[in-house]
Amino acid sequence: xxxxxxxxxxxxxxxxxxxxxxxxxxxxxxxxxxxxxxxxxxxxxxxxxxxxxxxxxxxxxxxxxxxxxxxxxxxxxxxxxxxxxxxxxxxxxxxxxxxxxxxxxxxxxxxxxxxxxxxxxxxxxxxxxxxxxxxxxxxxxxxxxxxxxxxxxxxxxxxxxxxxxxxxxxxxxxxxxxxxxxxxxxxxxxxxxxxxxxxxxxxxxxxxxxxxxxxxxxxxxxxxxxxxxxxxxxxxxxxxxxxxxxxxxxxxxxxxxxxxxxxxxxxxxxxxxxxxxxxxxxxxxxxxxxxxxxxxxxxxxxxxxxxxxxxxxxxxxxxxxxxxxxxxxxxxxxxxxxxxxxxxxxxxxxxxxxxxxxxxxxxxxxxxxxxxxxxxxxxxxxxxxxxxxxxxxxxxxxxxxxxxxxxxxxxxxxxxxxxxxxxxxxxxxxxxxxxxxxxxxxxxxxxxxxxxxxxxxxxxxxxxxxxxxxxxxxxxxxxxxxxxxxxxxxxxxxxx
Amino acid sequence: xxxxxxxxxxxxxxxxxxxxxxxxxxxxxxxxxxxxxxxxxxxxxxxxxxxxxxxxxxxxxxxxxxxxxxxxxxxxxxxxxxxxxxxxxxxxxxxxxxxxxxxxxxxxxxxxxxxxxxxxxxxxxxxxxxxxxxxxxxxxxxxxxxxxxxxxxxxxxxxxxxxxxxxxxxxxxxxxxxxxxxxxxxxxxxxxxxxxxxxxxxxxxxxxxxxxxxxxxxxxxxxxxxxxxxxxxxxxxxxxxxxxxxxxxxxxxxxxxxxxxxxxxxxxxxxxxxxxxxxxxxxxxxxxxxxxxxxxxxxxxxxxxxxxxxxxxxxxxxxxxxxxxxxxxxxxxxxxxxxxxxxxxxxxxxxxxxxxxxxxxxxxxxxxxxxxxxxxxxxxxxxxxxxxxxxxxxxxxxxxxxxxxxxxxxxxxxxxxxxxxxxxxxxxxxxxxxxxxxxxxxxxxxxxxxxxxxxxxxxxxxxxxxxxxxxxxxxxxxxxxxxxxxxxxxxxxxxx
Numbered sequence: 001x002x003x004x005x006x007x008x009x010x011x012x013x014x015x016x017x018x019x020x021x022x023x024x025x026x027x028x029x030x031x032x033x034x035x036x037x038x039x040x041x042x043x044x045x046x047x048x049x050x051x052x053x054x055x056x057x058x059x060x061x062x063x064x065x066x067x068x069x070x071x072x073x074x075x076x077x078x079x080x081x082x083x084x085x086x087x088x089x090x091x092x093x094x095x096x097x098x099x100x101x102x103x104x105x106x107x108x109x110x111x112x113x114x115x116x117x118x119x120x121x122x123x124x125x126x127x128x129x130x131x132x133x134x135x136x137x138x139x140x141x142x143x144x145x146x147x148x149x150x151x152x153x154x155x156x157x158x159x160x161x162x163x164x165x166x167x168x169x170x171x172x173x174x175x176x177x178x179x180x181x182x183x184x185x186x187x188x189x190x191x192x193x194x195x196x197x198x199x200x201x202x203x204x205x206x207x208x209x210x211x212x213x214x215x216x217x218x219x220x221x222x223x224x225x226x227x228x229x230x231x232x233x234x235x236x237x238x239x240x241x242x243x244x245x246x247x248x249x250x251x252x253x254x255x256x257x258x259x260x261x262x263x264x265x266x267x268x269x270x271x272x273x274x275x276x277x278x279x280x281x282x283x284x285x286x287x288x289x290x291x292x293x294x295x296x297x298x299x300x301x302x303x304x305x306x307x308x309x310x311x312x313x314x315x316x317x318x319x320x321x322x323x324x325x326x327x328x329x330x331x332x333x334x335x336x337x338x339x340x341x342x343x344x345x346x347x348x349x350x351x352x353x354x355x356x357x358x359x360x361x362x363x364x365x366x367x368x369x370x371x372x373x374x375x376x377x378x379x380x381x382x383x384x385x386x387x388x389x390x391x392x393x394x395x396x397x398x399x400x401x402x403x404x405x406x407x408x409x410x411x412x413x414x415x416x417x418x419x420x421x422x423x424x425x426x427x428x429x430x431x432x433x434x435x436x437x438x439x440x441x442x443x444x445x446x447x448x449x450x451x452x453x454x455x456x457x458x459x460x461x462x463x464x465x466x467x468x469x470x471x472x473x474x475x476x477x478x479x480x481x482x483x484x485x486x487x488x489x490x491x492x493x494x495x496x
Numbered sequence: 497x498x499x500x501x502x503x504x505x506x507x508x509x510x511x512x513x514x515x516x517x518x519x520x521x522x523x524x525x526x527x528x529x530x531x532x533x534x535x536x537x538x539x540x541x542x543x544x545x546x547x548x549x550x551x552x553x554x555x556x557x558x559x560x561x562x563x564x565x566x567x568x569x570x571x572x573x574x575x576x577x578x579x580x581x582x583x584x585x586x587x588x589x590x591x592x593x594x595x596x597x598x599x600x601x602x603x604x605x606x607x608x609x610x611x612x613x614x615x616x617x618x619x620x621x622x623x624x625x626x627x628x629x630x631x632x633x634x635x636x637x638x639x640x641x642x643x644x645x646x647x648x649x650x651x652x653x654x655x656x657x658x659x660x661x662x663x664x665x666x667x668x669x670x671x672x673x674x675x676x677x678x679x680x681x682x683x684x685x686x687x688x689x690x691x692x693x694x695x696x697x698x699x700x701x702x703x704x705x706x707x708x709x710x711x712x713x714x715x716x717x718x719x720x721x722x723x724x725x726x727x728x729x730x731x732x733x734x735x736x737x738x739x740x741x742x743x744x745x746x747x748x749x750x751x752x753x754x755x756x757x758x759x760x761x762x763x764x765x766x767x768x769x770x771x772x773x774x775x776x777x778x779x780x781x782x783x784x785x786x787x788x789x790x791x792x793x794x795x796x797x798x799x800x801x802x803x804x805x806x807x808x809x810x811x812x813x814x815x816x817x818x819x820x821x822x823x824x825x826x827x828x829x830x831x832x833x834x835x836x837x838x839x840x841x842x843x844x845x846x847x848x849x850x851x852x853x854x855x856x857x858x859x860x861x862x863x864x865x866x867x868x869x870x871x872x873x874x875x876x877x878x879x880x881x882x883x884x885x886x887x888x889x890x891x892x893x894x895x896x897x898x899x900x901x902x903x904x905x906x907x908x909x910x911x912x913x914x915x916x917x918x919x920x921x922x923x924x925x926x927x928x929x930x931x932x933x934x935x936x937x938x939x940x941x942x943x944x945x946x947x948x949x950x951x952x953x954x955x956x957x958x959x960x961x962x963x964x965x966x967x968x969x970x971x972x973x974x975x976x977x978x979x980x981x982x983x984x985x986x987x988x989x990x991x992x
Contacts, residue, residue: 105922425588426601428953457924
């Protein structure tokens, strides 16, 4: 049913992307922003077919998909606005002066080149074909080749058609956006190895992301791969908060753990706290919550089977006890929530327990001492998020621990739960390895554009040949750093 | 004579760096800037011993070393000023609002963790122990472990002592800066493989940089390596400019090619132009220039021997003719300039001719047609710099070619010569692979700091526990993006 794009066809797409890059490089930020807003309009105008197709392919509820569609158009518009502001061009101008040998230097960021995007199955709109990676790459001035996720091929095609329609509407080269389909890993390998592909964005499993990262680094010309590979998103709950609201916390945690059948990369898979009466209250309340949740279908059979497999492996590890489980019969691909309990020492010593179980699965780590909590923090691998459930007093008593948690994540929450990733400037969706391949970047929020730009300096060029961002008169009216100071004006007035 | 730092000793230094990171992470940008300015003062105060030691170890003239010392202190001060301005913290705040589920999100950049710096032999001050990599890493909030370059061990020790004196003066943990010595490659491998080292900066050969890059990417937790590995920095000279000033251009080119015995990573090793009368004039003038240049000693025996070897290999390649050569006898390690000529087809087909010959060695590529010039541009690997020697009219006639050159370099010059890398915001010293391992960063100019920071978001944290950069009242009085708009004020006034 899914057509395997042939190598000949891929070569054509890559060649077109390379040509389109020469075009995109010379578009202005305003032109790219207009394009991105038009894509948002186009997606917004897609009728019921998009939602019903995605629902059929992913089992995600229509309400959720409606929300995700709005999020997706919102991303295109937010990134368009940010790109148009000039923030990602980072223009810097050092004017010719008598005391400088090298004369006039002007730098700004250009798109890095053709980008391959591998979308995720769990966000068929927002993290897939027309998702944040595609929007941020085009915003940067990079043509995009999407490898469609095989779990939602029709949805992917509808989104690809929408983008292609805008490419045609704008009269842009068709290579600005290409859609490649197939189920074999060879396609991804071929694209990532190709000398003319200059960056890769990926959202998915550790195995998939790490494989692409390795391929990219072994090329004759290595290229950046931003792979977001998930996380166990620990919650560290402290004494006073547990004492104050163990039951409320159990409700919040259960809700976050099972939201969307646990199919979020920010799902809080681990809950760390001191053993004792308050944790006992939390666990008792959690049991009730988990048992009350009705299982629903997961995204597809593969994800369901993987969840069942990993859940059952984790549940039988030494020192692990199942404390709450949905007791309903399995229907089709229903993901039944499970919560287990273990001790700090079992948790630290068994790396299986630190691996992501994609779905509604949690581990409560009951620690004997505060020192054990610190040991867990120190042993943690990189995470997308860490949550500190605490009162102000708890924070004051655990400053050293919290400082270590900062080294282990991209987003640190004070209470609340990590599911839900807002698309704003201040969002960081990217943490130390293995949650992503490069903690210096984010894949959510307008700053996602930064992954796909690189700086170029122009030395002593006549104004006529400079990009708009760097011309004397500042025709784009953007904020630039001129001789070390922020300057939003024209240089013509200042230099004459 | 050079002590090999033992593994036990390295472990101690890494442990100290890890501890110092917890301290540095909590310093303010003002505190780090004060430290950096104090390092500049300390280096400035170093007496004749620094210059005479470096002169003895590198053969570099005292005048050059005096200039490089000023450049080095200038770097510390310029980076300090930039860090203190808050520009590299990139603070972004999205305030809690009724229409946002996730509440208050605040992001800024923190130091990535302990950094290992491998300095270069050709800049014993500015690109070595107390060079730009060390300054930018400390500016970012990262402890630094320098692996001293074995070609100037005493110079390295003097610089290390200067930094250490400032660490003591400030009462900072000793792990903020460590100095490791040795000649074996195992030391670099050990440091780069170590799980607690979180980034690497390198300036030197392709072989060295690529080896570290590969080691870093094969770790269980891969880390970023910024390696600046040199370049052949082509000059593309067009018809009108050659007609107007062939002789002047020859003088400029010869001077740049032989500056500092050609020991710059921006040395213009290739000169591309159309065959014909004007190129003949250029070559005639160049011969005279080259023959008049008196050879002087290269940095050390190894560099001299490598230069002699690579020069003689290049000179005997098919289709390569030696057209100018210093004819003096060889004394000690004197690097005698050589210029060769070849055709576009020989140049494109023989990859040896595109490899850097570190020293005063140039290849003139005489093209039969403009199409051949385009082919050379397309075949070029990534470069630190490319120079377009052209009139305005030449540029207008070659827009497509120049657009391709942009894809191949970090800095594009309009006339002038690429040697000389000014330390300003608008400098880009970093190009596509293989000139560096990541074209998205620079190793010269304050933006070098960006290599060593990563963003972290704080969600819903009380003001009391936020870093200074993100507190409501904006105590550092820095520019922040608040709800998508630039804002330099306090939020207290605005939210009450």
